[in-house]
Amino acid sequence: MSALHAPAVPEKLTWTGGSEPLKASYGKLMMWFFLLSDTFTFSALLVTYGMIRYSQQAYEGAVEKFYFSTTHWPIPEKVFESVPFLHGMSLPLVFVGIMTFILIFSSVTMVLAVEAGHRNDRADVEKWMLWTILGGFTFLGSQAWEWSHFIHGPELALAAKDAAGNAIEGANLVRNPYGPPAFADLFFFITGFHGTHVFSGVILNILIFFNTATGLYERRGHYEMVEKVGLYWHFVDLVWVFVFTFFYLV
Amino acid sequence: MATATLHATDTHDHEHEHHELGFVQKYIFSEDHKTIAKQYLISGIIWAFFGGAMSVIFRLQLGFPNMDLTWLKPVLGQWIVEGKLEKEFYLALVTMHGTVMVFFVLTAGLSGTFSNFLIPLQIGARDMASGFINMLSYWFFFLASIIMFSSLFIETGPASGGWVIYPPLSALPQAMPGSGLGMTLWLSSMALFIVSQLMGGINYICTVINLRTRGMSFTKLPLTIWAFFFTAILGLLSFPVLLSAALLLIFDRSFGTSFYLSEIYIGGEALPNIGGSAILYQHLFWFLGHPEVYIVLLPALGITSEIIATNSRKPIFGYRAMIGSMMGITCLAFIVWAHHMFVTGMNPFLGSVFMFLTLIIAVPSAVKAFNYITTLWRGNIIFTPAMLFSIGLVSLFISGGLTGIILGNSALDINLHDTYFVVAHFHLVMGAASFFGLMAGVYHWFPKLFGKTMNKNAGYIHFWFTFVGVYCVFFPMHYIGLAGFPRRYYSFTALGNGRMEAFVDMNMFISIAAILTFLAQAIFAVNFFYSIFKGKRAPQNPWNSTTLEWTAPIEGIHGNWPGEIPAVYRWPYDYSKPGSSVDFIPQNVPYSATPESNFPEENEEIANEKEIEGLLDIQNSAYSH
Ligand SMILES: [Cu+2]
Numbered sequence: 001m002s003a004l005h006a007p008a009v010p011e012k013l014t015w016t017g018g019s020e021p022l023k024a025s026y027g028k029l030m031m032w033f034f035l036l037s038d039t040f041t042f043s044a045l046l047v048t049y050g051m052i053r054y055s056q057q058a059y060e061g062a063v064e065k066f067y068f069s070t071t072h073w074p075i076p077e078k079v080f081e082s083v084p085f086l087h088g089m090s091l092p093l094v095f096v097g098i099m100t101f102i103l104i105f106s107s108v109t110m111v112l113a114v115e116a117g118h119r120n121d122r123a124d125v126e127k128w129m130l131w132t133i134l135g136g137f138t139f140l141g142s143q144a145w146e147w148s149h150f151i152h153g154p155e156l157a158l159a160a161k162d163a164a165g166n167a168i169e170g171a172n173l174v175r176n177p178y179g180p181p182a183f184a185d186l187f188f189f190i191t192g193f194h195g196t197h198v199f200s201g202v203i204l205n206i207l208i209f210f211n212t213a214t215g216l217y218e219r220r221g222h223y224e225m226v227e228k229v230g231l232y233w234h235f236v237d238l239v240w241v242f243v244f245t246f247f248y249l250v
Numbered sequence: 251m252a253t254a255t256l257h258a259t260d261t262h263d264h265e266h267e268h269h270e271l272g273f274v275q276k277y278i279f280s281e282d283h284k285t286i287a288k289q290y291l292i293s294g295i296i297w298a299f300f301g302g303a304m305s306v307i308f309r310l311q312l313g314f315p316n317m318d319l320t321w322l323k324p325v326l327g328q329w330i331v332e333g334k335l336e337k338e339f340y341l342a343l344v345t346m347h348g349t350v351m352v353f354f355v356l357t358a359g360l361s362g363t364f365s366n367f368l369i370p371l372q373i374g375a376r377d378m379a380s381g382f383i384n385m386l387s388y389w390f391f392f393l394a395s396i397i398m399f400s401s402l403f404i405e406t407g408p409a410s411g412g413w414v415i416y417p418p419l420s421a422l423p424q425a426m427p428g429s430g431l432g433m434t435l436w437l438s439s440m441a442l443f444i445v446s447q448l449m450g451g452i453n454y455i456c457t458v459i460n461l462r463t464r465g466m467s468f469t470k471l472p473l474t475i476w477a478f479f480f481t482a483i484l485g486l487l488s489f490p491v492l493l494s495a496a497l498l499l500i501f502d503r504s505f506g507t508s509f510y511l512s513e514i515y516i517g518g519e520a521l522p523n524i525g526g527s528a529i530l531y532q533h534l535f536w537f538l539g540h541p542e543v544y545i546v547l548l549p550a551l552g553i554t555s556e557i558i559a560t561n562s563r564k565p566i567f568g569y570r571a572m573i574g575s576m577m578g579i580t581c582l583a584f585i586v587w588a589h590h591m592f593v594t595g596m597n598p599f600l601g602s603v604f605m606f607l608t609l610i611i612a613v614p615s616a617v618k619a620f621n622y623i624t625t626l627w628r629g630n631i632i633f634t635p636a637m638l639f640s641i642g643l644v645s646l647f648i649s650g651g652l653t654g655i656i657l658g659n660s661a662l663d664i665n666l667h668d669t670y671f672v673v674a675h676f677h678l679v680m681g682a683a684s685f686f687g688l689m690a691g692v693y694h695w696f697p698k699l700f701g702k703t704m705n706k707n708a709g710y711i712h713f714w715f716t717f718v719g720v721y722c723v724f725f726p727m728h729y730i731g732l733a734g735f736p737r738r739y740y741s742f743t744a745l746g747n748g749r750m751e752a753f754v755d756m757n758m759f760i761s762i763a764a765i766l767t768f769l770a771q772a773i774f775a776v777n778f779f780y781s782i783f784k785g786k787r788a789p790q791n792p793w794n795s796t797t798l799e800w801t802a803p804i805e806g807i808h809g810n811w812p813g814e815i816p817a818v819y820r821w822p823y824d825y826s827k828p829g830s831s832v833d834f835i836p837q838n839v840p841y842s843a844t845p846e847s848n849f850p851e852e853n854e855e856i857a858n859e860k861e862i863e864g865l866l867d868i869q870n871s872a873y874s875h
């Protein structure tokens with residue numbers, strides 16, 4: 001767009017008006033400011049997480065003796081230790097680690113798509129966008145599995161136990177045998193809110209792929225849309241790193 | 251004169267300038283910032299009358315508790331029971347009055363109107379960065395309005411928990427009728443409103459950064475634009491937090507979560523919710539709530555700067571200090587929210603931190619107040635209606651701001667919290683002051699908005715009624731508040747063994763003043779709508795103003811300027827410049843054309859004029875998609 005064709009602005013006139021001082025088109029700027037705004041949305045939710053979590057009782061005993069109870073916050077490793085197809089194996093945080101890796105990997109393919117856009121290489125943009133979309137869908141599918149596992153409860157072989165040694169059942173927004181109700185509430189709300197962002201991102205990626213495939217951007221002469229949606233996609237990944245840290249690691 | 255503006259050669263190829271837009275595209279789903287501004291303005295005015303009417307109804311209850319209100323039955327229907335206002339509906343009125351005035355009138359109506367209208371015209375842009383998102387912004391607001399409005403007509407009534415909708419009251423549908431469907435509609439409406447604000451704000455910010463005309467550096471921006479810019483940043487960073495708060499509340503209400511709920515008994519029955527925190531909601535809410543008062547006030551202050559300088563025929567005093575103080579207010583606005591929560595059991599040490607930060611706001615506020623006064627000082631003042639409303643704003647800003655220093659004190663707040671003292675304070679400093687800014691803006695830019703002039707004498711009558719009326723309404727409230735009257739109460743019969751009856755006459759006085767002030771607004775409404783259709787045709791620059799919008803043709807064409815956008819060479823406040831034969835020099839007049847009035851450092855800038863003109867190609871390329 002403008003910045004691509006316009007003659008260069010002398011440096012001392014950068015902020016004198018008549019040009020784009022940040023060397024970014026308004027579309028890209030708008031995306032940046034939207035992401036800044038969205039950062040505050042997520043920050044509010046993570047602050048909520050922090051405030052509620054630290055108002056609750058923490059588990060104080062030894063890790064080996066940990067049991068599930070609604071009176072203390074659970075240890076995440078004990079809650080999320082299943083992996084699809086690997087029945088009966090205790091693999092704490094392995095699955096969510098894979099999910100995280102997939103999402104970060106999809107950010108890498110997005111970078112490659114943007115880079116291909118700079119080269120005006122339509123075929124490459126299509127290829128890397130497809131990989132990104134695939135990564136997004138895989139993440140969403142994994143999250144769906146993670147959720148349904150949390151909702152239905154662990155399989156008997158793994159036998160998450162409460163204080164009395166009984167195997168516990170799954171959680172939902174109202175009832176949560178893994179710990180205080182807030183644990184499940186926050187988990188569903190925040191990962192759900194993030195998942196909604198991922199889902200919107202996948203939709204946008206599909207639109208971009210479609211427009212690339214029909215040659216729209218080639219005719220337009222630049223692939224800036226890929227960059228804009230790329231910004232959003234990286235942001236969603238970055239937010240996941242925080243969500244992951246808050247829910248699974250801290 | 252500005253040579254650039256006189257070139258009639260139409261080099262920019264706006265294809266949509268050559269074909270007429272259909273009615274729908276031109277007036278309804280318009281992407282033209284001027285049309286969107288008018289849509290915001292008219293929606294805001296309509297909302298203002300609803301919000302004002304609500305306050306009149308509950309003022310009737312407060313001033314004349316024994317009055318027979320049967321005559322209101324045709325309007326209020328079931329809400330009048332045996333000639334009396336229904337108690338629950340009183341709470342709904344208070345809530346809706348606050349919501350409507352704060353969000354729909356003074357946020358959308360004020361900033362929506364003037365940011366949209368003035369940003370492109372004053373910075374020299376053909377339109378907003380994204381006309382489409384700008385249009386969406388209005389229609390999201392419209393949808394929010396429809397939902398909020400419809401909540402007035404449902405059987406259980408609109409939301410009633412106060413405009414701050416604190417849980418658990420707002421979270422439990424069984425807590426009060428207004429926490430049922432009315433609250434659901436309130437939350438849905440506000441979620442859409444936030445989206446609208448977000449789209450508007452992103453547009454304002456990006457337009458100011460990217461679409462300033464050549465020569466329009468940030469230090470040559472009119473203070474209105476600075477004000478809108480800071481307002482947009484405030485909204486961009488604080489509204490999303492309200493969105494999060496509202497979403498969590500929606501989940502508590504509808505999906506059984508316990509984010510804000512813990513250990514509650516209703517009617518002797520224990521609710522299952524445990525572990526949540528109602529205080530958490532207050533933190534999230536006031537993280538928006540406090541910046542919101544500046545979202546409402548800053549545009550009014552910006553408009554006032556412009557009008558006071560123009561009508562004093564003097565440069566604004568302390569241009570950079572004004573920018574600095576607005577920047578200071580913007581930053582401080584994010585770190586003082588807990589002064590609304592001094593009595594929530596907050597750690598007193600934390601309270602004193604927030605108190606300290608809050609009181610610092612007095613510094614930039616005082617800078618602004620003194621700068622207005624020093625601009626007026628020995629000015630060649632022209633008392634247009636806009637000028638009167640601007641001076642009125644300064645007055646209200648000072649008298650309301652002084653009580654802010656009292657309320658910001660965490661110890662004094664224990665006594666004054668949630669009394670009419672608070673009501674008096676924020677109505678003066680934020681409500682009335684911003685309303686005056688809105689009115690000043692309408693009177694001042696009406697010729698630009700509609701190409702017509704408003705009746706001046708009707709403007710004077712409107713001003714004096716409103717100015718005197720507002721003080722008559724809100725000044726006595728300080729005494730009522732000091733006497734301990736809590737806000738939002740339906741009646742005071744049961745309080746203090748009849749001691750409260752001592753203030754019956756004062757409440758009556760306030761109510762009469764409120765009704766008269768409200769009725770006086772009809773003068774404005776008639777003047778406004780009459781002038782749109784039948785007003786005298788306005789000259790292009792009726793106030794002899796320096797800013798760019800007055801160089802654009804009066805017809806308000808698509809793209810704003812028929813030829814090239816004018817370049818800008820000087821700041822916007824060259825009024826009564828020594829040596830100049832005219833008492834104002836517009837921003838687009840180069841220094842080379844005014845050797846008789848240039849200061850030495852301005853003579854040096856003549857050398858840069860070629861460079862500024864050289865930016866024309868780059869600027870035009872931004873518009874050739
Ligand atoms: Cu405040």
